[in-house]
Amino acid sequence: MAIKIYAEPFDPWQEIQAHQHSATELAGKFGATNIFIGTMRDFNEGDDVLGMTLEHYPGMTEKQLEKIVTEAMRQWPVIDALVVHRVGDILPNEPIVLVAVWTSHRGDAFDASRYIMEALKSRAPFWKKELLKSQTERWLVKNTDGYL
């Protein structure tokens, strides 16, 4: 399991490749990799968005993400998982979050990564503040339920 918080832009594809190459226990064992990448849009709730600042609670963020991934590993036979999340100033088109899960079979990969992503959305202590084209700032109030 690897949890990474970056204050600078990251390339999710490089992260996946680097993790897969360094995780020797994966070789020959995984048959399925499920990948979720969340990317910043230039619109939200009907407004044009110029950028965003992502605040987090250092220490608690990592602790909660580790807990979430551990829960997923208990529930599904996950061989390995990688979670990467941006903080700081973010521009549209930059990746915000990456969840990658390696399992033997596809069903577990889909289910475990969905679980990690939805739990991250409701429990990992990050907060987004948007800068709108109108030059006003606003905090996002709540994440929507991804299952609705």
Next chain:
Amino acid sequence: MSIKVRYFASLKESVGRAEDNLECAGLATVGDVWRFANPDKALPDNSLAAVNMDYVDVSSAVKDGDEVAFFPPVTGG
């Protein structure tokens, strides 16, 4: 007892500070910590609380040396 209190995001802005270092006696719960640190402001209904980086209810107990945090619903991902 010593309690470190931390505030994040919109709640940090509305209380006007990022943290408090309380030297106090007689604080039993997370709710007591909020009321001691913010006597003139009610904790917003949707707020979340943590003790030592784990989620708790405001009725949870606190002890000397704890780090207590208050923040709005999370919006990462």
